[in-house]
Amino acid sequence: MRGYDEQMKRIYLDHASATPVDSGVSRVVAEALRKYTGNPSALHAEGKAARVALEGARTKIATVLAAHFDEIVFTSGATEANNMAISGVVQAARARGIERPHVVVSAIEHPSVLECVRAMEAEGTRVDYLVVDARGLIDTKELRKLITPETVLVSIMYANNEIGAIEPVREIAKEIRHARKVNQSAYPYFHTDAAQAGNYLDVNVLRLGVDMMTLSSGKTYGPRGIGALFIKRGVHMAPIMHGGEHERGRRPGTEPVAIAVGFAEVFAHAEKIKAKESARVAKLRDMLAEKILKKILGTSVNGDLANSLPNILNISFEGVESETLVLYLDAAGIAVSGKSACKSSSEEPSHVILAIGRVREERAGLPAVTSAQAGAGRFSLGRGTKREDIAYVAKELARIIPFLREARAQSDVT
Ligand code: PMP
Numbered sequence: 001m002r003g004y005d006e007q008m009k010r011i012y013l014d015h016a017s018a019t020p021v022d023s024g025v026s027r028v029v030a031e032a033l034r035k036y037t038g039n040p041s042a043l044h045a046e047g048k049a050a051r052v053a054l055e056g057a058r059t060k061i062a063t064v065l066a067a068h069f070d071e072i073v074f075t076s077g078a079t080e081a082n083n084m085a086i087s088g089v090v091q092a093a094r095a096r097g098i099e100r101p102h103v104v105v106s107a108i109e110h111p112s113v114l115e116c117v118r119a120m121e122a123e124g125t126r127v128d129y130l131v132v133d134a135r136g137l138i139d140t141k142e143l144r145k146l147i148t149p150e151t152v153l154v155s156i157m158y159a160n161n162e163i164g165a166i167e168p169v170r171e172i173a174k175e176i177r178h179a180r181k182v183n184q185s186a187y188p189y190f191h192t193d194a195a196q197a198g199n200y201l202d203v204n205v206l207r208l209g210v211d212m213m214t215l216s217s218g219k220t221y222g223p224r225g226i227g228a229l230f231i232k233r234g235v236h237m238a239p240i241m242h243g244g245e246h247e248r249g250r251r252p253g254t255e256p257v258a259i260a261v262g263f264a265e266v267f268a269h270a271e272k273i274k275a276k277e278s279a280r281v282a283k284l285r286d287m288l289a290e291k292i293l294k295k296i297l298g299t300s301v302n303g304d305l306a307n308s309l310p311n312i313l314n315i316s317f318e319g320v321e322s323e324t325l326v327l328y329l330d331a332a333g334i335a336v337s338g339k340s341a342c343k344s345s346s347e348e349p350s351h352v353i354l355a356i357g358r359v360r361e362e363r364a365g366l367p368a369v370t371s372a373q374a375g376a377g378r379f380s381l382g383r384g385t386k387r388e389d390i391a392y393v394a395k396e397l398a399r400i401i402p403f404l405r406e407a408r409a410q411s412d413v414t
Pocket of ligand 1: 157
């Protein structure tokens with residue numbers, strides 16, 4: 001089945017959802033699928049060959065992170081890695097006699113963090129949600145106020161997937177080291193979800209000072225279905241699944257060697273081109289922002305581009321529903337994502353847009369959430385994005401937005 005007309009020129013600006021698989025890596029994975037037939041746990045030659053390939057992939061990723069190879073656990077993706085970090089640490093803390101563990105997360109985490117901690121709240125874990133400012137950034141002074149002797153984990157994402165906000169990971173790590181000293185404890189641990197950071201930001205765990213870090217292959221031009229969790233040596237973590245001694249007893253199941261090889265390949269490649277590619281996409285993103293803000297009235301940037309991933313631009317369009325915008329852009333050959341700031345028709349509001357808006361409104365003495373319809377569009381650029389794509393997207397938006405506003409005004413009248 002064809003999802004769309006493959007003959008039509010497409011402009012793909014949804015790299016924060018999924019990156020296309022690097023063509024060279026597709027070949028590497030295909031070759032690895034053919035070559036490594038054995039189970040890496042098996043003792044025979046086929047098993048050993050698979051084991052060597054798997055450990056080679058692990059070492060490659062560890063090298064990029066400046067980690068030890070045994071600190072990398074392969075998972076099915078970032079969702080599993082986030083669940084593993086949170087549930088694994090809380091369960092281990094309980095086993096070590098902390099009856100009511102406390103966890104701090106930011107209000108703008110990915111649902112794989114937020115829904116995980118919510119499920120744990122129901123089981124007796126205490127959770128605090130750290131607010132963010134209008135830029136989407138947490139304040140380490142606020143974090144300090146929340147940490148107690150029962151705090152076992154702070155999980156704050158490296159870069160937000162909706163607005164691109166880059167959290168002050170190094171400062172947070174410093175704050176946490178201070179808390180450990182005060183508590184004279186190994187806790188709290190610091191986990192960061194770096195699923196969106198792999199292509200653009202420094203992922204050296206020594207420089208960052210993190211104890212755990214989530215990675216995703218599907219966001220770094222690699223095959224889907226694999227990710228990893230960096231777990232610093234010494235971190236107490238219980239397995240969240242049971243069934244075998246794979247991954248040093250941390251994650252059972254036969255390891256997917258071929259996609260692990262592919263993941264390592266793209267991750268190492270991303271590291272090599274990071275600086276140049278970041279500068280290139282940032283220029284294109286700024287160009288897109290400027291064109292939209294200049295050409296279309298009633299538009300504003302969600303977040304702060306000065307403190308953001310270079311590839312994400314999130315814009316609110318007054319009087320437009322984001323779902324409708326996404327569909328109209330799709331029809332014009334442009335793929336983007338979007339979520340609105342408030343509940344309109346079937347649209348679920350974005351917790352991220354709400355979190356940054358709420359603070360802004362409250363500061364201005366206004367109600368926490370306004371009823372203004374302002375659908376957000378997330379434009380996430382990537383390696384394939386060119387200058388001419390930006391010009392085309394801006395031109396199409398300048399045509400579609402007034403049309404949608406007019407259509408809406410008409411339907412409000414009738
Ligand atoms: N965390 C963040 C910040 C993400 O952007 C995503 C994917 N949207 C995930 C976690 C989940 O990733 P995966 O699909 O690899 O489970």
